[in-house]
Amino acid sequence: LAKTTQPISMDSYEGQEVNITCSHNNIATNDYITWYQQFPSQGPRFIIQGYKTKVTNEVASLFIPADRKSSTLSLPRVSLSDTAVYYCLVGDLDYGGSQGNLIFGKGTKLSVKP
């Protein structure tokens, strides 16, 4: 299972765009890249998943270069409620089509200030 490296913490202000980059040099051909968000006292929440190029949903965008050795989660116009820990994970899909056997690091603690 590929390991990931991401910054321990980041600070931002309300209304700014935040980009969190994750490196995964040993990503395998079958691996997908997934980002989760976690608030205190809650389980992680799925944000976005991609395999290559760019993926966008109503919450975030995920940019993946051609070599797939890194990825960038982009959060547009953050608010105070986006203060959380963000985890980058890589892994292949399980029988049910999601990722299960994931290795979580410590994540990136994003602090959004007014």
Next chain:
Amino acid sequence: EAGVAQSPRYKIIEKRQSVAFWCNPISGHATLYWYQQILGQGPKLLIQFQNNGVVDDSQLPKDRFSAERLKGVDSTLKIQPAKLEDSAVYLCKLGYTFGSGTRLTVV
């Protein structure tokens, strides 16, 4: 998308006591996972079920932890006897959805 209910929400026990956690899928998913999250760390996989069967329990401390999944739906995770270092949040996951977890404090 799967929904996940976990109970109890909190539990405090003394070391060497036993404890059980429940995971009740609101909607079905073939694969169920239990994770342990110690304060300040990311979740760590304990066990993976596919339907009723165990797919991966390589990181489950089998001398004290046990888990089962009944009829491929509900699941329980048990610790007997508990140690101080078992204090953590125990999370159940189905599909892409984590439950809110059970926070265990061992004193």
